Amino acid sequence: xxxxxxxxxxxxxxxxxxxxxxxxxxxxxxxxxxxxxxxxxxxxxxxxxxxxxxxxxxxxxxxxxxxxxxxxxxxxxxxxxxxxxxxxxxxxxxxxxxxxxxxxxxxxxxxxx
Amino acid sequence: xxxxxxxxxxxxxxxxxxxxxxxxxxxxxxxxxxxxxxxxxxxxxxxxxxxxxxxxxxxxxxxxxxxxxxxxxxxxxxxxxxxxxxxxxxxxxxxxxxxxxxxxxxxxxxxxx
Numbered sequence: 001x002x003x004x005x006x007x008x009x010x011x012x013x014x015x016x017x018x019x020x021x022x023x024x025x026x027x028x029x030x031x032x033x034x035x036x037x038x039x040x041x042x043x044x045x046x047x048x049x050x051x052x053x054x055x056x057x058x059x060x061x062x063x064x065x066x067x068x069x070x071x072x073x074x075x076x077x078x079x080x081x082x083x084x085x086x087x088x089x090x091x092x093x094x095x096x097x098x099x100x101x102x103x104x105x106x107x108x109x110x111x112x113x
Numbered sequence: 114x115x116x117x118x119x120x121x122x123x124x125x126x127x128x129x130x131x132x133x134x135x136x137x138x139x140x141x142x143x144x145x146x147x148x149x150x151x152x153x154x155x156x157x158x159x160x161x162x163x164x165x166x167x168x169x170x171x172x173x174x175x176x177x178x179x180x181x182x183x184x185x186x187x188x189x190x191x192x193x194x195x196x197x198x199x200x201x202x203x204x205x206x207x208x209x210x211x212x213x214x215x216x217x218x219x220x221x222x223x224x225x226x
Contacts (some may be wrong), residue, residue, distance in 0.1 A: 034214055038154075041220075043203055045217070049212075085207055095211065098137055099163075099211060100168060100170075106154050108154075
């Protein structure tokens with residue numbers, strides 16, 4: 001069984017400030033963790049993933065995420081937010097025993113000028 | 114060159130009709146998926162399919178059925194459409210490894226009147 005939680009429906013941040021979008025997970029076995037972004041009226045786009053190795057994963061558009069096994073978290077971060085980062089962000093989890101990932105409910109990121 | 118394409122982009126129809134949404138991927142992937150995104154942006158997986166196995170989300174009504182003429186195509190057939198079927202439907206593909214990310218199509222907005 002697997003589950004993922006995104007505790008915030010919306011995150012507001014000023015342009016130029018650091019941003020964090022939270023994700024926690026539960027999985028039977030070693031997790032494969034993903035972040036996707038969805039811009040309005042578009043499909044989801046892959047940002048980054050953690051499979052194994054270094055806990056800090058770097059992805060597209062300057063985003064990074066840190067895998068924390070003890071806290072079962074995989075928070076998405078960016079040092080300096082842009083207005084163009086405003087979008088819906090989804091965290092997803094999978095593991096070796098399943099072909100079907102579980103997606104979180106999504107977090108709307110709003111970056112204010 | 115579009116990686117995952119869907120047609121049509123918009124579909125407006127009456128209750129009780131039967132409709133199909135087509136999906137094609139040119140990535141050489143061997144697993145394809147259908148997702149439903151509701152008005153609250155929640156993403157729900159409906160099917161996962163490769164040439165070996167069809168995995169159906171048990172909550173999906175049997176009015177919905179995937180049809181795969183070949184590895185690059187996975188169409189979604191919907192019989193006896195209901196008002197609650199109105200949503201955005203996304204097709205996606207990946208390699209059949211749980212550690213691989215998915216590539217999403219642009220979505221089909223279905224409106225049932």
